[in-house]
Structure formats: C-alpha cells, structure tokens
Amino acid sequence: MILHELIDYETLRVIWWLLLGVLLIAFAVTDGFDLGVGALLPFVARSDVERRVAINTIGPVWEGNQVWLILGGGAIFAAWPQLYAVSFSGFYLAMFAILAALILRPVGFKYRSKLEDPSWRSSWDWALFIGGFVPALIFGVAVGNVLQGVPFRLDDDLRIFYEGSFLALLNPFALLCGLLSVAMLVMHGAAWLVLKTSGPVAARAQRFGSIAAVLTLLLFALGGLALWLGVDGYRFVSVPETTGPSNPLMSEVVRDGSAWFANYGAHPWMMLAPLFGFLGAFGALLAMRAGREVLTLLLSKLSIFGVISTVGLSMFPFILPSSIQPNASLTVWDSSSSHLTLFIMLISTAIFLPLIALYTSWVYKVLWGKVDEEEIRNESSHSY
Incomplete structure (x- = not known):
C-alpha cells in the first residue's frame, strides 16, 4: 500500500476542512482581542498613560x-x-483594505512614542483604531458574502472569472455580518483589557464590553433570522462523489432557501454551535459584570467558537458557493489539492502545529499579569 493511502481521500478532505476551521477560529480568539483592543483604544483610554497601558x-x-x-x-x-x-x-480590494489597515498596527506601535507631541500620538492612536476596526468589519462582510454566494464562474477549462465589484460586497446582509464581527471582537478585546488592566481603563472596558456582548447576542440572532428569511442556500441535486477529482463542474448544484439550515435537521448535535455562540456572549456579559476576569475571556472565546462554527456547519460541504453559476460552487469534495498533497501537509501540520501552540502558551504564561500604570509612568518595564 502507498503510504498516503493510509487515510482515504474523503477523510483527508474532511480533516482539512476541520483544520481550516481550527486555524480561522485560532486567529479570531487570539488576534481577535488585538483587533478589539485597537477598536476600543480611543474610548477606553483618555490620557496618554491610559492609552499606553x-x-x-x-x-x-x-x-x-x-x-x-x-x-x-x-x-x-x-x-x-x-x-x-x-x-x-x-x-482583492477588500483584502488590500485589510492588509493596509493591519500594516498600521506595527507602524502605530513603533512610531507613536517617538514624539511626545499630543497631536502626533493622537494621530497614531486613531491609526491603531483603524487597524482594529477595519479588519474586524471586512472579515465579517466577507463571511456575509460567502453565505450569499460570490459572483464567479468557471469555464470548461476551469478558468475563473469574477464578475462582482467591491461596492457590491457592501450589501445589507454582509454589513450586518460585518457589524456582528465588530461587536464580537470588541467584546473579546474588552474581556482582554479587563483581565490585563485595572482602574479606569478596566472600568471603561467593562462598560463597553457589556454593550458589545449585548450587541453580539442581538446581531447574531438578527443574522440568523435574515439568513432564514432572505438568503438562499445551496445544495446538491444528487449525492456528490466524495472521492472524485477536484472539478466542481462535475456536480449539479441548485439554490435552495432552506439549504443552510438542512444540516441541523439531519444532525441535531450541530445545534451546539449556535448555542455556544449565544451562551458564550451571554455568559461573558454576566461574568464581565461580576468581575470574573478569566471566566469572561474564556466565555468570549466560546462565543467566537460558536459563531464561526455555525457558519461552517451551516454551509458544509460548501466552501464558496457561486451566485451566478451554482454548478461552479466550491465544496469540500471537489476543490481540494491531491490526495498525496493533503497527506504530506497533514503530517507536517501534526508536527508543527502542536509546537506553535506550545510556544504560544509559554509566551502567555511568561507575560501573565496586569500592565501596571505606575511602571508605565516610570518607563521601567514596558515597551510602548
């Protein structure tokens, strides 16, 4: 037996779908609080010392x-x-906007403290706000467009033709998803600030985080209602070939208003995902008001896990539906790399992903504790 055949092609495709979800959730629960803190910066910190905290x-x-x-x-x-x-x-333009905003973060961190001029530092503070708010918004807008279907088509040679525009991405449902993303990550950023700071910054973070948690609950519910009433899903006309070649045009796909909810009827355990989304946000709200710092952050992470998992489970096995040529929709079964490629990548991931996770855990352990305002004033131990 050839080594890569130890795991069949169908299973490998599902494993990589799961791993993609793990990576996206890991980004949201780690870098997500960075984005949330950036978006909160002008509001939770009023003096220069507080903003440095x-x-x-x-x-x-x-x-x-x-x-x-x-x-x-x-x-x-x-x-x-x-x-x-x-x-x-x-x-492309949406990705460019995200990258441009993310570039403002390292530049803002490095240049903010170069001068003591208040207007100079205020300008970089707003740059850090843009670096947190814009990516959070556009990531959510992108997910909203994926749920609706993206206007692309494939010709017989599988060449890709995209027929949309940047402004078309900013449709009402996508913007609703964008606002949910902002509220969710602001809640997460506030939970981080409550854990890592004290005094006025923590108090304001608690107040804004509570508002963000309520908005997360409302927007998540409103998004589900809008998806049910106004957004068509996609489904296969017949059972797809799960181990076939990566050619989307070999399948027949149609739009169906109830398709994104069909998985929950077939597999009721999937209801845990939206349940985690709601319970996590509600629990984070209660824990934040009660001053349970670590619990607040954990429940905020649970909410993020639930919201993102809800999207993935609702769409499975679709990854990127086509709104103008449904048969070109990309799914788990017909848009992956080869059997051998997925196997080699899985072995590499099994080696390096745990190392990254262990190193990340060690870094957080070393940096555990609150940022001290007095040390900021004395310039004794903090970098920015």
Missing part, C-alpha cells in the same frame, strides 16, 4: 497572534487552491 496589553503578543492568519492563508493556498484563487482575486 492599553497598547502594552497587546504590544508584546499581536505579532505572534497574527501567525494564525498567515497559517490560515497558507492552508487555503495549499489545501484548497481553487478557493484561494477565487477568494483572493474576487476579494
């Missing part, structure tokens, strides 16, 4: 957290090449 809660860790985004992009490129080609070309 907030910045120093994420300054030592944001770079490592962003690794999960790079890993997710790499996984899409290697495991789902057609998904990479369609999404990174069709969402």
Whole structure:
C-alpha cells in the first residue's frame, strides 16, 4: 500500500476542512482581542498613560497572534487552491483594505512614542483604531458574502472569472455580518483589557464590553433570522462523489432557501454551535459584570467558537458557493489539492502545529499579569 493511502481521500478532505476551521477560529480568539483592543483604544483610554497601558496589553503578543492568519492563508493556498484563487482575486480590494489597515498596527506601535507631541500620538492612536476596526468589519462582510454566494464562474477549462465589484460586497446582509464581527471582537478585546488592566481603563472596558456582548447576542440572532428569511442556500441535486477529482463542474448544484439550515435537521448535535455562540456572549456579559476576569475571556472565546462554527456547519460541504453559476460552487469534495498533497501537509501540520501552540502558551504564561500604570509612568518595564 502507498503510504498516503493510509487515510482515504474523503477523510483527508474532511480533516482539512476541520483544520481550516481550527486555524480561522485560532486567529479570531487570539488576534481577535488585538483587533478589539485597537477598536476600543480611543474610548477606553483618555490620557496618554491610559492609552499606553492599553497598547502594552497587546504590544508584546499581536505579532505572534497574527501567525494564525498567515497559517490560515497558507492552508487555503495549499489545501484548497481553487478557493484561494477565487477568494483572493474576487476579494482583492477588500483584502488590500485589510492588509493596509493591519500594516498600521506595527507602524502605530513603533512610531507613536517617538514624539511626545499630543497631536502626533493622537494621530497614531486613531491609526491603531483603524487597524482594529477595519479588519474586524471586512472579515465579517466577507463571511456575509460567502453565505450569499460570490459572483464567479468557471469555464470548461476551469478558468475563473469574477464578475462582482467591491461596492457590491457592501450589501445589507454582509454589513450586518460585518457589524456582528465588530461587536464580537470588541467584546473579546474588552474581556482582554479587563483581565490585563485595572482602574479606569478596566472600568471603561467593562462598560463597553457589556454593550458589545449585548450587541453580539442581538446581531447574531438578527443574522440568523435574515439568513432564514432572505438568503438562499445551496445544495446538491444528487449525492456528490466524495472521492472524485477536484472539478466542481462535475456536480449539479441548485439554490435552495432552506439549504443552510438542512444540516441541523439531519444532525441535531450541530445545534451546539449556535448555542455556544449565544451562551458564550451571554455568559461573558454576566461574568464581565461580576468581575470574573478569566471566566469572561474564556466565555468570549466560546462565543467566537460558536459563531464561526455555525457558519461552517451551516454551509458544509460548501466552501464558496457561486451566485451566478451554482454548478461552479466550491465544496469540500471537489476543490481540494491531491490526495498525496493533503497527506504530506497533514503530517507536517501534526508536527508543527502542536509546537506553535506550545510556544504560544509559554509566551502567555511568561507575560501573565496586569500592565501596571505606575511602571508605565516610570518607563521601567514596558515597551510602548
């Protein structure tokens, strides 16, 4: 037997679908609180010292957290090449906006303290706000468009033609998903600030985080209602070939208004995902008001896990539906790399992913504790 045949092609495809979800969730629960703190910066911190306190809660860790985004992009490129080609070309301007905003973060961290001029520092504080708010919004907008279907088509040679525009991405349902993403990550950022700071910054973070948790609950419910009433899903006309070649045009797909909810009827255990989304946000709200710092952060992570998992489970096995040529929709069964490629990548991931997780855990252990305002004033131990 050839080594890579130890795991059949169908199973490998599902494993890589799961791993993609793990990487996206890992990015959201780590770099997500960095984005949330950036979006909260002008509001939770009023003096220069308070803003430095907030910045120093994420300054030592944001770079490592962003690794999960790079890993997710790499996984899409290697495991789902057609998904990479369609999404990174069709969402090109949106991706550019995200990258431009993310670039403001390291520049803002490094340059903010170069001058003591208040207007100089205020400008960089707003740059850090943009670096947190814009990616959080656009990531959610992208998910909203994926749920609706993306306007691309494939010709007989599997060449990709994207027929959408940047402004078309900013439709009402996608913007609703974008606002949910912002509320969810602001809640997460507030939970981090409550854990890592004290005094006025923590008190304001608790107040804004409570509001964000309530908005997360409302927007998540409203998004589900809008998806049920106004957004068509996609389904196969017949059972797809799960071990066949990666050619989407070999399947027949149609739009169906109830398709995104069919998985929950077939597999009731999947209802745990939206339940975690609601319970996590509600629990984070209660824990935040009760001053349970660690529990607040854990429940915020649970909510993020539930919200993102809800999207993935609702769509399975679809990854990127086509709104103008449903048969071109990319699914787990027809848009992956080869059997051998997925197997080699799985072995590499089994070696390196635990190492990354262990190193990340060690970093957080070393940096455990609150950022001290007095040390900020004395310039004794903090970088920014």
